Each structure stands twice: as structure tokens, then as C-alpha cells.
Amino acid sequence: MAIWQQAKNSLQERTHNYRFKPRIQEKGIITGISGGVITIHGLFGAEVNSLLLTEDGTRAVVLDLTASNVSAILLTQNEKLVTGTQVYSLDTQLSVPVDDDLLGRVINPLGKPLDRQGDLELTRYHPIDVRSPPIIERDYVKEPLYSGNKIIDTMLPIGKGQRELIIGDNGLGKTSLALDTVLNQMGRNVRCVYVIIGQKRSDISNIIDTLQQYDAFSYTTVLVAESTEKAGLQYIAPYAGCTIGEQWMRRGHDTLIVYDDLTSHANCYREMSLLLERPPGREAYPADIFYLHSRLLERSTHLKAELGGGSLTALPIIETKEGELTDYIPTNLISITDGQIFLNEKLFDSGFLPAIDVTLSVSRLGGNAQAPAIKREAGNMKLEYLQFLELELFTKLGTSLDEKTQQKITRGKLLRYLLKQKRLQPLTIKYTYCWLIAYNERLFDDMSRKELELALQRLHELAHKTELQLSNQRQHWKNAIKQELESINA
Amino acid sequence: METVSFDLTTFLLEAINFLILVWLLKWLLYNPVKSAIQKRRQTIQQQLDEAEYKQQQANELKQQYENRLQQWQQEKQQKKQALEEELEQKRQYELQRIEREKQQQQQKLEAQLQKTRQDEQLQLEKDASELACRFASRLLTELADKHLENKLIECLLHDLSESLDKLKPRLDQNTYEQTIKVYTAYGLDQKLRQRLQELISHLGLSVSQMEEHRSSELIAGITVQMTDMVFQANLNNELNYFQSRLIHGDMATS
Numbered sequence: 001m002a003i004w005q006q007a008k009n010s011l012q013e014r015t016h017n018y019r020f021k022p023r024i025q026e027k028g029i030i031t032g033i034s035g036g037v038i039t040i041h042g043l044f045g046a047e048v049n050s051l052l053l054t055e056d057g058t059r060a061v062v063l064d065l066t067a068s069n070v071s072a073i074l075l076t077q078n079e080k081l082v083t084g085t086q087v088y089s090l091d092t093q094l095s096v097p098v099d100d101d102l103l104g105r106v107i108n109p110l111g112k113p114l115d116r117q118g119d120l121e122l123t124r125y126h127p128i129d130v131r132s133p134p135i136i137e138r139d140y141v142k143e144p145l146y147s148g149n150k151i152i153d154t155m156l157p158i159g160k161g162q163r164e165l166i167i168g169d170n171g172l173g174k175t176s177l178a179l180d181t182v183l184n185q186m187g188r189n190v191r192c193v194y195v196i197i198g199q200k201r202s203d204i205s206n207i208i209d210t211l212q213q214y215d216a217f218s219y220t221t222v223l224v225a226e227s228t229e230k231a232g233l234q235y236i237a238p239y240a241g242c243t244i245g246e247q248w249m250r251r252g253h254d255t256l257i258v259y260d261d262l263t264s265h266a267n268c269y270r271e272m273s274l275l276l277e278r279p280p281g282r283e284a285y286p287a288d289i290f291y292l293h294s295r296l297l298e299r300s301t302h303l304k305a306e307l308g309g310g311s312l313t314a315l316p317i318i319e320t321k322e323g324e325l326t327d328y329i330p331t332n333l334i335s336i337t338d339g340q341i342f343l344n345e346k347l348f349d350s351g352f353l354p355a356i357d358v359t360l361s362v363s364r365l366g367g368n369a370q371a372p373a374i375k376r377e378a379g380n381m382k383l384e385y386l387q388f389l390e391l392e393l394f395t396k397l398g399t400s401l402d403e404k405t406q407q408k409i410t411r412g413k414l415l416r417y418l419l420k421q422k423r424l425q426p427l428t429i430k431y432t433y434c435w436l437i438a439y440n441e442r443l444f445d446d447m448s449r450k451e452l453e454l455a456l457q458r459l460h461e462l463a464h465k466t467e468l469q470l471s472n473q474r475q476h477w478k479n480a481i482k483q484e485l486e487s488i489n490a
Numbered sequence: 491m492e493t494v495s496f497d498l499t500t501f502l503l504e505a506i507n508f509l510i511l512v513w514l515l516k517w518l519l520y521n522p523v524k525s526a527i528q529k530r531r532q533t534i535q536q537q538l539d540e541a542e543y544k545q546q547q548a549n550e551l552k553q554q555y556e557n558r559l560q561q562w563q564q565e566k567q568q569k570k571q572a573l574e575e576e577l578e579q580k581r582q583y584e585l586q587r588i589e590r591e592k593q594q595q596q597q598k599l600e601a602q603l604q605k606t607r608q609d610e611q612l613q614l615e616k617d618a619s620e621l622a623c624r625f626a627s628r629l630l631t632e633l634a635d636k637h638l639e640n641k642l643i644e645c646l647l648h649d650l651s652e653s654l655d656k657l658k659p660r661l662d663q664n665t666y667e668q669t670i671k672v673y674t675a676y677g678l679d680q681k682l683r684q685r686l687q688e689l690i691s692h693l694g695l696s697v698s699q700m701e702e703h704r705s706s707e708l709i710a711g712i713t714v715q716m717t718d719m720v721f722q723a724n725l726n727n728e729l730n731y732f733q734s735r736l737i738h739g740d741m742a743t744s
Contacts, residue, residue: 023721024722
């Protein structure tokens with residue numbers, strides 16, 4: 001049946017039973033305003049998460065229902081909002097735009113553009129708080145999502161549809177790691193949504209500038225709820241971003257979403273809950289703080305082919321205090337996600353960048369979402385590296401070591417040097433394969449630092465110009481690599 | 491002519507000489523020559539034996555190599571067969587994998603196509619609804635008059651009087667807002683005002699707190715605000731309601 005015929009039939013059905021009758025609408029009165037939360041007397045038929053509109057055009061979302069009052073968080077605010085203002089229910093859930101036109105734009109959680117590039121003509125809207133896809137709609141996570149970071153792509157591989165937490169203290173490079181991952185999606189047909197929650201304007205500006213500088217805006221949408229925004233907007237920001245990503249996923253696209261960061265989100269929710277006089281629990285967080293994040297992150301998945309085969313990969317960021325992983329919010333997020341990338345302050349101070357602590361980081365999907373060629377080469381690398389880290393302790397004790405152990409330590413030091421990477425320089429997977437083969441074939445073993453740098457540069461060039469693919473035989477790669485490195489030794 | 495005389499002694503001496511010669515020859519010539527010949531014969535025999543032995547060995551080696559070659563041929567054949575089987579298995583596996591991927595891709599494309607069609611359909615419906623509502627709004631704004639308004643007010647009054655019992659307990663008497671506000675586009679008739687006031691009294695509210703206002707936004711019809719409820723029977727509200735139900739009616743299921 002033609003689309004127009006189906007549309008006509010649908011409209012006819014909806015209008016068939018229409019009859020005029022007087023409508024009854026509930027009205028409430030604002031009895032209190034405090035820190036972005038309004039208390040309303042009336043509106044006894046209001047539902048949680050339903051949208052309210054005041055006389056002066058302010059919008060709010062219902063969060064709390066009691067016997068006599070309704071509490072709502074403000075999304076916008078007119079300066080003239082006072083107690084006694086009338087409030088009406090719009091009989092609709094809070095929705096955000098999910099159009100493709102959002103790509104390349106910076107918006108707030110309500111879809112309003114913030115980048116002064118003109119208004120958006122938005123046609124598609126979707127409620128922000130919906131249930132996560134049921135199990136029957138999900139498929140295995142089996143396709144890799146390359147982050148462009150050597151350590152992650154070899155030892156902590158991420159798959160499309162996975163939730164991988166980035167966790168660490170302030171200033172250790174969590175945002176940089178997330179940005180690297182976003183920049184590496186250039187030309188890979190992956191859409192990105194970068195959600196910024198509760199950050200300073202200067203930080204937000206830096207992120208946007210970086211994305212612009214590296215042409216990432218062609219496939220990225222930035223959703224901003226800065227620290228000076230209403231608590232309500234900060235609260236809904238990750239859900240709004242997730243809704244955009246989820247709808248793109250349902251249309252068959254692979255999408256990456258970064259939540260930067262969920263610590264601010266949790267703090268904002270705590271603030272709102274205390275204002276709503278909800279009973280405080282551990283660390284003054286409300287009892288449903290786990291549900292706040294679990295229902296958000298469960299919406300990231302990989303859908304079955306019958307539903308379009310799209311995926312939503314989530315990179316939530318959490319800030320710790322003094323590297324404490326056992327705090328309330330970090331433990332919650334660790335239990336929800338499919339792995340974590342832990343950034344260590346000591347590694348950062350020692351100059352090992354990115355400061356990923358392999359001993360405490362994990363990807364629970366492991367090699368299931370890794371290209372077979374990479375999996376083969378990097379198979380035991382993590383184990384060897386961990387063994388090296390343990391053995392290195394002995395060198396500090398001054399004990400004499402046998403030759404075999406000494407070799408392991410030398411190889412480990414070489415690997416540690418190879419794993420370092422500069423910021424905002426994501427690397428292709430072909431380059432990763434090149435250096436892995438070279439390392440496993442021991443082609444770097446006898447090289448000096450200078451020669452090693454040159455060798456890596458040559459491998460970089462090889463990765464760009466070669467027509468070999470990961471699926472080609474290893475021998476061909478090995479020959480090409482040896483040929484490229486011969487001239488250094490000669 | 492001289493006759494040859496036979497001398498026995500000479501004969502015997504000659505014979506002995508001959509025998510001595512023969513003995514000497516035997517000892518000095520015949521035996522060495524014989525031993526030399528014997529040696530040579532032995533050497534030749536030895537060489538012949540060696541040659542035969544080597545020949546035998548060569549034959550054995552040849553046999554061995556021929557056997558080995560045969561074995562290799564067999565092994566080669568077996569390995570070739572095994573390789574062919576393995577290749578065939580891999581080929582089948584790859585074909586199945588490609589077939590599966592192709593099916594998945596097809597399913598993905600079909601699902602995406604269907605989603606696009608659904609989106610287009612929704613968009614069509616939305617555009618059509620907006621146009622229809624805009625048209626209806628313009629038309630009704632032109633045609634609205636007092637008569638239409640009175641009909642709408644009567645509709646509201648009829649509805650309210652039928653549901654008095656349900657409404658009375660529902661109205662929140664404790665609301666801060668005690669004033670009853672009535673908005674119309676063309677103003678209330680005396681008759682309709684009376685009926686409205688009776689209704690308000692039946693609901694247990696005070697008629698003295700009733701305020702009347704004019705609002706052209708309604709187009710035609712009435713809005714009554716009583717405590718925490720608002721009763722709408724006007725074209726503006728009805729058009730907005732109609733439009734929102736048409737456009738957003740199925741938003742939750744998309």
C-alpha cells in the first residue's frame with residue numbers, strides 16, 4: 001500500500017470516533033518555589049514525568065506526587081514566576097527532538113540550539129523517559145568500535161552496543177580519552193552524541209573547539225547542560241542525549257554517546273531530591289540513585305538485524321576522589337557497565353599517557369568484539385604486561401634476576417613505551433596491527449629509542465598507504481613491515 | 491752322412507737339466523706368475539664381489555627410494571585430499587557466513603526501509619493534520635458568531651448538569667483560588683448566565699465570587715475556572731486538542 005494511502009487510513013481511523021464534548025482540565029497553583037523546584041497545589045491527575053505549563057510560559061516536569069501536592073522541576077524560568085501562578089498539565093510526556101538535522105549542532109536538553117547557527121526545523125519528537133529495549137530485541141555485541149587508543153583497542157576492546165565506564169580523578173584525561181574516541185569515528189559511519197552535564201563554560205568551549213578543529217561536527221551532536229543551568233535541565237540532559245542516540249539506533253545507525261560526566265548528574269539529582277524532601281540515604285543520595293543511572297545505561301545495546309541492526313555504545317564518565325573506586329556512585333556505575341577504563345594518578349605523574357591502569361581496567365566483552373587478526377596478535381599481551389608489572393617490582397628491590405626474567409622485563413619496558421600515545425591523535429586499526437606484528441616478531445628488540453621512533457613513524461606511513469586489509473594473510477603484513485623497517489637497520 | 495748317436499748319459503743329464511729347468515721355472519717363474527695371476531684373479535674376484543655387493547645395495551636403495559617415493563605420493567595424495575576437504579569446509583563455512591551476513595544486511599535494510607516509510611507516513615499525517623487544523627481554524631474564526639457561542643455554552647451546561655454528582659466531591663473546596671472566572675468571546679446572555687449561576691450553586695460554590703471576562707482568543711465558546719478545575723467548551727481549545735491528538739496521538743508508540 002502506498003504511504004499516502006496508509007497515512008489517509010490512519011487519519012481516518014483517528015478522526016472516525018471524534019465527537020465534540022466540553023473538556024475538563026486540571027489547574028494547579030504554585031505554592032512554593034525553591035532552587036528550581038516548584039510545589040503545586042492541585043493537579044491531582046498529573047503523572048510523573050508529565051509536562052506542566054505555567055501561566056507565564058514556564059515549563060516544568062513532574063517528579064513527585066503526594067496526597068496534597070505535586071512537585072515539579074523547572075526546565076525554563078521566567079523572572080516573574082511567583083507563588084500563586086496557575087499551572088496546567090499539558091497531558092504529554094517530556095519529549096526531545098530526534099531529527100537528523102541535529103547533527104553538527106550544539107543544543108540544550110530541550111532541543112534549543114545554542115550555537116547561533118539559526119533555528120532548527122524539527123519535526124520528530126520522542127519521549128525521553130522510555131523503557132530500555134527488551135531482551136528479545138537485542139543481539140550480541142560482536143562488532144568492534146575502535147577508540148583509536150592503543151591500550152583500549154588491544155587489551156580493553158570495546159564493541160558496538162557496549163557500556164564502558166571511564167573512571168578516574170579530576171584532570172587525568174577522561175574527557176581527552178572520550179574525545180579521542182569520538183574523533184576516531186571519522187569516516188566509520190558512526191554518529192556521536194556528546195552530552196555535557198554540569199561542566200564549566202570554559203571546559204565546554206574547549207570540547208566544542210576541539211570537535212570543530214578536527215571536523216568531528218559532521219557526525220556529532222553536542223548536548224549541553226552547563227553548571228549554571230537549572231537542575232532540571234541537568235537532570236534530563238543524559239536522558240535527552242540517550243533518546244537522540246536511541247532513535248538513531250532504531251533507524252539502523254551505529255551511535256556512540258558520551259556522558260561527561262555522571263558524577264555531576266548524580267550530584268544534581270541529589271540536590272533535587274533533597275529539595276523535594278525525599279528521604280536521603282547513603283551519602284545523602286536518594287534511594288533510587290542506582291535506578292537513575294541503570295535505566296539510562298540499559299538503553300545502550302545492539303539491536304537485532306530485523307530491527308535495523310543499529311547500536312548505541314555508551315561511554316559514561318565518572319570522577320573519583322583520590323582514586324577511590326569503592327565510593328558509592330563509582331561502584332554503582334561499575335556494576336551497571338560492561339567494563340571500566342581506570343585512569344591512575346601515579347601513572348599520569350610518571351608521564352605514562354594516557355594513564356590507563358591496565359591492572360584495574362577491564363572490558364567484559366573482551367575478544368568477542370575484537371577483529372580476529374587483532375585478537376590473535378594481542379592475545380596474551382595483557383597477561384604478559386601484567387606479569388611484567390609484577391616482575392618490575394623486583395628490580396626495585398635490587399634482587400638479581402635470571403636471564404629469562406630479565407628478558408621479560410626488557411620486553412615489558414618496550415611494550416610500555418609502545419603503549420604511550422599523544423592526546424588527540426587517534427590511531428587507525430591498521431597501524432595497531434602493524435606495531436603488534438612488529439612487536440611479536442621482535443623487530444623492535446634491538447632498536448634504540450631514536451630508531452624505534454623512526455620505525456613507528458614508518459609503520460604509520462605504511463598503515464596509511466597499504467592496500468592490505470586485516471583479513472589478508474599475516475605473512476603479507478609481516479613482509480611489508482620487514483621491508484619498511486629494513487632501511488632503518490641498513 | 492753322420493749318424494746321430496744316442497747317449498744315455500747325455501739324455502739323462504739333459505733330462506735332469508730339463509727337470510731342473512722346469513723346477514727352476516716353476517719356482518722362479520711359474521709359481522710367481524701363478525701367484526700373481528691368482529692374486530689378480532682374487533683382486534678381480536674381489537672387485538667383482540664388491541661390484542655385485544654395490545649393485546645389490548644400489549638395487550636395495552633403489553627399491554627403498556621407490557617405496558619411499560610411492561609412500562610420498564600416497565601421503566601427498568592423502569594430504570592433498572585432506573587439504574581439499576579442509577578448503578571445501580572453509581569454503582562452505584565462509585559461504586554460509588557470507589550468506590548469513592547477507593541475510594542480516596538484507597534484514598537490516600528492510601527494517602531501515604520500513605522505519606523510513608513509517609517516519610514518512612508519520613510526517614505525512616502530521617503535515618496533513620496541521621494543514622487541516624489550520625484550515626479549520628481560519629474557517630471557524632470567520633464563521634464564528636454569538637449563535638455558535640450560545641450553542642457551545644448550552645453544551646457545557648448540559649454536560650455539567652448531568653455530572654453534578656460526580657463533580658461535587660471532586661471540586662477542591664480548599665483551594666486558594668475561590669473566585670470563579672468565566673471567559674466568553676461574545677458575552678453571556680442573561681438566560682445562560684442564570685443557568686450557570688444555578689449550576690454553580692448546586693455545586694456548593696458561591697455565586698457572588700463569579701467574574702465574567704471577554705476573550706477573543708476563544709474564537710467562540712466559554713471557559714469556566716472553578717477552584718482547581720477548568721471547563722472548556724470553546725473553539726480555540728477544541729482545535730488545539732484536536733490537533734494535538736491527531737499529531738501526537740501515537741507518539742508514545744513510535
